[in-house]
Amino acid sequence: MFYILRFFCLCLLVQTCLPTVFGQRVTSLRPDISVDSILKAKPGASKLALDPITKHLFYTSSNGNIYEVFEASQSDSLRFTANDHGLSRLQGLCFLDSTMYLAGNIWYSTTGIGMIMKGTLQANGSRVWTSMLVTEAYPTSSSTGDHGFTGINIDPSKQFLYFSGGSRTSFGEVESANGNYPGMREQALTSKIYRIPIHAENLYWPNDSTFLTNSGFVFAEGTRNAYDMAWNAENHLFAVDNAGERDDPEELNWIQEGQHYGFPWRIGGNANPLTNPSYDASQDPLVNPNNSAFLAGHFNADSNFPPIPAGIQFTEPLRNFGNAADFYKDENTGQIKRASEEGTSVRTFTPHRSPLGLVIDREEELGSIYQGKSFVMSFMPGGDSTGYTPLSPWGTPCPFVDSSRELVMMDLQYDSLIADYTVHSANIVTGFYLPVDAEQVGNSMYVIENNGVLWKLNFPNKLNPPICYQAGLITYPNPFSATCQVYFPNPSKLLIRIKLYQSNGQLAYESATYDLDIYQLSVTNIAAGEYTLILEQGTEILARQKVIIYD
Numbered sequence: 001m002f003y004i005l006r007f008f009c010l011c012l013l014v015q016t017c018l019p020t021v022f023g024q025r026v027t028s029l030r031p032d033i034s035v036d037s038i039l040k041a042k043p044g045a046s047k048l049a050l051d052p053i054t055k056h057l058f059y060t061s062s063n064g065n066i067y068e069v070f071e072a073s074q075s076d077s078l079r080f081t082a083n084d085h086g087l088s089r090l091q092g093l094c095f096l097d098s099t100m101y102l103a104g105n106i107w108y109s110t111t112g113i114g115m116i117m118k119g120t121l122q123a124n125g126s127r128v129w130t131s132m133l134v135t136e137a138y139p140t141s142s143s144t145g146d147h148g149f150t151g152i153n154i155d156p157s158k159q160f161l162y163f164s165g166g167s168r169t170s171f172g173e174v175e176s177a178n179g180n181y182p183g184m185r186e187q188a189l190t191s192k193i194y195r196i197p198i199h200a201e202n203l204y205w206p207n208d209s210t211f212l213t214n215s216g217f218v219f220a221e222g223t224r225n226a227y228d229m230a231w232n233a234e235n236h237l238f239a240v241d242n243a244g245e246r247d248d249p250e251e252l253n254w255i256q257e258g259q260h261y262g263f264p265w266r267i268g269g270n271a272n273p274l275t276n277p278s279y280d281a282s283q284d285p286l287v288n289p290n291n292s293a294f295l296a297g298h299f300n301a302d303s304n305f306p307p308i309p310a311g312i313q314f315t316e317p318l319r320n321f322g323n324a325a326d327f328y329k330d331e332n333t334g335q336i337k338r339a340s341e342e343g344t345s346v347r348t349f350t351p352h353r354s355p356l357g358l359v360i361d362r363e364e365e366l367g368s369i370y371q372g373k374s375f376v377m378s379f380m381p382g383g384d385s386t387g388y389t390p391l392s393p394w395g396t397p398c399p400f401v402d403s404s405r406e407l408v409m410m411d412l413q414y415d416s417l418i419a420d421y422t423v424h425s426a427n428i429v430t431g432f433y434l435p436v437d438a439e440q441v442g443n444s445m446y447v448i449e450n451n452g453v454l455w456k457l458n459f460p461n462k463l464n465p466p467i468c469y470q471a472g473l474i475t476y477p478n479p480f481s482a483t484c485q486v487y488f489p490n491p492s493k494l495l496i497r498i499k500l501y502q503s504n505g506q507l508a509y510e511s512a513t514y515d516l517d518i519y520q521l522s523v524t525n526i527a528a529g530e531y532t533l534i535l536e537q538g539t540e541i542l543a544r545q546k547v548i549i550y551d
Contacts, residue, residue, distance in 0.1 A: 026431035026447075026455050029406070032368055033429060038446070038454040039074045042067060047093040048437040048448045051100075053121070057439065059448055064090045064104070069454065085117045085129045089145060091227075092116075092152035092163060096198065100127060103152035103163045107145035110180045111137040114149040114165060114189065114205075116196070132161070132200050138187045138207040141168045141175035146190070147225040156235050160195045162219065164226035164239070167191040171244035171272060172264025172305065173298040185306070188212055191263055193226055193239065193255055195219040222261035222314065228358040228437070229255065232412065233372065236421075240355035240376060241317075243268045245293035245397060247286040247329045247387075250349040251317035252358075252376070252410075254421055262314040269316055269347030270331065277303040285334025288387060288397060318412075319345035321506075324425040325353060325378070327402045336385060336401055343506055348423060350402040352387060354379035357438035359445060360412075366443050367460030369540045370428075374410040377435040377447065381405055393434065406430045407438075407447065407457070411541070417530050426539070429457055472543050473535060475521075479548035486519045486533070494537045500547070501532045523549060 026035050044061040051058055057069040064082025069075075082088045085102055092103025098121040105112050114135040119127030140146050147166020154161060168190045169175050176182050188209040194217050196203065205212065212218050226239035241251040241261070249268030253261050265272050270286075273279045281287045281299035293299060320326050322340025327350040329336055339346045349355055357377030364372045382405065383389035383398035392398045406427040414421050434450040445457040474487040486498060493515040500509035500523065508526055511519070528551045535542040 025433070026429065026453075028429050028457075030428050032460045034458045035429065036456040036458065038071055038456050039069065039076055041448055041452060041454050042076070043451050045448050045450055046091055046436055048439045048446060048454075049093045049095055050439055050441055051095050053098045057441075057446060057454075058093065058095075058100070059437075059454070060090045060093050060102075062090060064088050066090075066093070066100075071456075080119070080127065084127070085119060086131075087115055087117060089148060091148060091150035094152050094154055096154050096158060101132075101152055101154070101161060103149040105145055105148040107140060107143070107148075108137070109143050110140060110177050112140045112145050112148070113137050116149065116152070116161065116163065131202055133196060133203040133205065135189055136204070136206045136208075138189050139168070139177065139181045139184055141177055143177075151193075151226050151229045151239065153229050153231075154198065155195075155237075156231055159198055161198055161200075162193060162195050162229060162237065164223060164229070165189055165192045165194055166223075166225040166227075167263060169264065170293060170298070171246060171267060172274060173293075173302070183304070186264065191221065191223060192218055193220040193223055193229075219257055220255050220259050220261065222259075222263045222265075223253070223255075224263045224267070226253075226255075227356045230358045230360040230374070231362055232360050232374070233362045233364070234414075238358065238360065238374070238412075240358050242354045243351060245287075245291050245298075246273075246284070247288070247351040247397075247400070249317070249328055249346050249351055250353050250355050252320070252348040252355065252423065253315070253317050256315070259315040260312050262316070265308050266314050266316070268351070272305075274299070274302045274305045275308070277301060277305070286329055286331060290386075291397060292395065317347040318421050318423050320348045320410075320423040320425055321345045322425060324406065324408045324427045325349040325376075325402060325404070326425065327351075327400065329400075345422075349376075349378070350399045350404065352380050352397045352399045353402065353404050357435055357447065359438050359440050361440065365440070365462055367462045370409065370459050371462065374412050375438065375445065376408050376410060377432065377438055378404045378406070378408075379434055379436060379450070381433060391433070403430070405432050407432070407445075413532065413544075415530075415532075473533075473545050475533060475545060475547055478545075479550050481550055482524045483520060483522045484547070486521050486535075487517060488535055488543060490515060490517050494542075496542065497536045499534045499536060500526065501534065502529065 046062045047060045066080040067076040068079050087104035090104040094101050100119040102117045116133040119129050146168040151164035188207050226241050229239040237255040239255050248270045326339040326346050328346045355376050359375040380398050381391045382403040387397045387400045389398050407429040409426050409428045411424045412421045436450045438447045443459045447455045495513040497513050498511040502508050533547045534544045
């Protein structure tokens with residue numbers, strides 16, 4: 001009750017201050033991005049999506065309300081409630097043509113059901129609601145439910161709906177719901193990513209692992225709370241996932257069919273210590289002694305923790321080499337470190353950021369260095385070295401040291417040598433408080449906060465450079481042994497720098513700056529292998545190319 005009252009007072013404070021900070025709280029860290037405030041969102045906002053028919057944004061609140069946004073008048077209007085579609089806990093929203101798709105749950109005192117609904121548009125603007133999927137009631141961890149159904153999105157072929165069935169535990173611990181379910185952990189319906197046909201109707205899923213395994217609807221397993229998903233230009237699916245109360249990194253995963261992403265045995269690239277029956281959480285540098293889960297005994301030694309099933313090979317989160325959201329704790333010492341300063345990586349984000357609002361510019365509608373990039377928000381504000389901040393909702397752990405109130409731009413690059421993507425990141429807009437979702441519309445991006453503002457971020461317009469510029473970077477020869485020529489048209493005499501990155505993201509070479517079209521690159525002291533050659537002007541990446549160096 002203390003945390004609820006504290007959060008209520010905090011929300012009142014934030015909302016009281018909004019009129020005075022409405023246009024200044026969120027600011028751009030880049031000169032070519034501007035920020036506008038659109039409206040004060042209704043409390044409990046949870047998801048944001050563009051209706052392609054009206055060209056209006058819609059957003060949901062967690063209690064089931066759905067609002068239409070009228071940007072010109074900076075207003076919104078309530079369109080639907082839980083009485084219309086049946087979802088009293090609404091955490092997923094997307095559109096295909098004129099049809100609206102929803103994901104969520106109905107929570108009861110000790111059980112809950114997952115639901116996928118679609119609303120077919122009628123001539124008068126109303127919608128006819130149809131059940132696509134409903135599950136059997138399964139045991140929840142508390143009367144307020146668990147992570148539930150969320151992250152709904154449509155694949156590029158427009159044939160399938162993908163969504164997350166979140167976990168009922170935080171890190172695989174026993175959650176008995178006040179003694180109603182002794183010894184219970186995860187259930188058949190939890191901790192998975194599902195795929196159903198876009199035209200499915202009236203599906204019913206029992207809480208039965210054999211049924212689900214044989215159904216063909218399970219796309220991937222071992223996710224904790226994949227709250228948001230997005231597709232890149234190669235039609236690869238990515239999902240953000242947040243960790244539990246331990247100081248494990250938050251995740252960005254490349255979601256592939258049939259893969260297992262580790263939960264509850266691996267979280268954020270770390271092994272879950274509860275798998276060790278002699279584990280002593282009081283000696284764990286990654287467990288905060290003021291943590292509510294620690295105080296409640298959830299980190300106590302657990303001799304009954306389920307072993308890793310035989311034959312399972314886990315898929316790890318992507319590596320983030322920085323320079324943003326890349327703080328982590330050394331598992332041996334508890335020392336806070338930063339991947340970009342240590343010459344290493346973190347899988348994938350600073351602990352407790354709670355990543356969401358994943359956007360990928362798959363159509364390359366943004367201009368300048370933002371074209372084709374990926375973006376992510378963080379729900380939790382940053383704290384001090386102990387993870388404390390008075391802005392923390394519900395008294396939960398916050399990111400340590402990391403301010404965690406930014407829009408983070410990510411450069412996702414596929415590396416054929418490791419058959420995986422790597423992440424390089426940068427903060428580009430700051431000042432958000434409890435953002436929950438983001439939606440790209442052309443060269444703009446909208447960000448909605450849970451109890452705050454709907455913001456509009458204006459990016460540079462997309463330019464269509466001449467073909468000769470698209471040809472851009474040329475290295476010759478490639479592959480090469482010790483030297484090659486690097487050609488890039490530079491009529492403005494920009495000061496350019498060349499960098500070579502290894503497949504693990506570590507910097508292997510950096511040139512002096514130059515302002516020519518042609519640069520003679522000499523790399524006699526670099527080991528043979530495949531590298532990413534990047535041309536930079538200041539902090540901007542102008543071009544990149546794979547190069548191979550041989551002995």
